Amino acid sequence: MNESVIKALVTTDQLRPRQFDRRKVRSMVQAAQENADILKSIPLTDATATLLFRETYESIRQLGDALWWSKGYEPRNHDVSMEILRHVAIKESVLLNHLPRFKSIRNDANYRGYKVTLAQAREIRDFWERCGQELAAQLLKEL
Secondary structure, three states, X not given: OOHHHHHHHHHOOOEEEOOOOHHHHHHHHHHHHHHHHHXXXXXXXXXXXXXXXXXXXXXXXXXXXXXXXXXXXXXXXXXXXXXXXXXXOOOOHHHXXXXXXXXXXXXXXXXXXXXXOHHHHHHHHHHHHHHHHXXXXXXXXXX
């Protein structure tokens, strides 16, 4: 993300400058990984689909938060947290284009009572396996 975009995000209070804290970033990444690992142990059913989707989304968002913190900023909303991830170079970077849709599904589930489908829950789980782990590993490597 270029400096002019970052400056605009700071000006509009979507980002807040913070001091880089290696331990905080590492802790955030590890928490996201642990959460995703625990979620793998929960069987995917109609009854668990919404829970699994929301919590996997939170693990992904937390990686975005960690990436911002690694650059010396605190994100102030989910849009900013998810958007930075779309600019990371990973093997299957085309899948990062799904992030806005995941955010929309999560918001519908959280605020409108939408029941996440099995297919949507499988999709975000697959996304974590294909992209989330690589994003986490890349963040930890850069520390």
